[in-house]
Amino acid sequence: QVQLVQSGAEVKKPGASVKVSCKASGYTFTDYYLHWMQQAPGQGLEWMGWINPKSGSPHYAQRFHGRVTLTRDTSISTAYMELSRLRSDDTAVYYCATAACGGDCPIDHWGQGTLVTVSS
Amino acid sequence: SYVLTQPPSVSVAPGQTARIACGGNNIGSKSVHWYQQKPGQAPVLVVYDDSDRPSGIPERFSGSNSENTATLTISRVEAGDEADYHCQVWDSSSDPPYVFGTGTKVTVL
Numbered sequence: 001q002v003q004l005v006q007s008g009a010e011v012k013k014p015g016a017s018v019k020v021s022c023k024a025s026g027y028t029f030t031d032y033y034l035h036w037m038q039q040a041p042g043q044g045l046e047w048m049g050w051i052n053p054k055s056g057s058p059h060y061a062q063r064f065h066g067r068v069t070l071t072r073d074t075s076i077s078t079a080y081m082e083l084s085r086l087r088s089d090d091t092a093v094y095y096c097a098t099a100a101c102g103g104d105c106p107i108d109h110w111g112q113g114t115l116v117t118v119s120s
Numbered sequence: 121s122y123v124l125t126q127p128p129s130v131s132v133a134p135g136q137t138a139r140i141a142c143g144g145n146n147i148g149s150k151s152v153h154w155y156q157q158k159p160g161q162a163p164v165l166v167v168y169d170d171s172d173r174p175s176g177i178p179e180r181f182s183g184s185n186s187e188n189t190a191t192l193t194i195s196r197v198e199a200g201d202e203a204d205y206h207c208q209v210w211d212s213s214s215d216p217p218y219v220f221g222t223g224t225k226v227t228v229l
Contacts, residue, residue: 035218045155045163045206047218061216095162104210106153106168107218113162 004111017084022096029077030054032098122211124221138194142207152190
């Protein structure tokens with residue numbers, strides 16, 4: 001079955017960067033897009049971007065453009081989300097999730113989430 | 121940007137029916153997906169493309185979509201259905217194009 005296992009919780013200082021990993025198993029890694037979502041404490045879900053694992057091409061939400069970088073390593077079926085110039089309002093749980101496409105497709109399998117805390 | 125509005129909370133007694141609305145301009149022309157999120161857990165897709173269920177999701181979960189409102193219906197509600205529910209659409213003219221609703225907390229009395 002599809003499994004996405006994310007890296008553990010992180011504590012970072014303002015201005016630093018964080019890199020979260022998402023290891024996929026149970027399917028062919030290049031067959032599904034990988035999406036990333038942010039969920040601040042007590043808030044709803046916000047889409048950050050996706051990466052096409054086959055081509056490596058990313059697509060970012062404007063709000064995060066310039067601060068987020070999505071990459072992947074097909075040799076180990078792992079995707080990465082790096083967020084730079086961290087601010088206190090970046091404190092959130094970050095999820096990776098699969099979808100069959102980068103357009104009108106449901107986001108169907110989710111990782112367990114990674115809590116990133118930004119604090120001085 | 122496209123906006124999806126949900127009621128903050130819905131309360132329902134066990135065995136009854138819960139209906140969760142998701143309002144958006146002409147949402148009936150879009151495909152709506154619904155996610156269940158229990159406390160401290162990742163979201164789970166429970167309904168996609170307005171009314172289809174992924175494998176393993178009980179038939180008690182159903183969806184509909186018309187005009188300006190999509191609805192997730194949970195029949196014969198159980199204690200284990202207590203969770204936050206998020207609707208979501210894809211809108212190519214919005215940024216971000218993946219738009220989530222504000223979320224609804226379902227409380228089982």
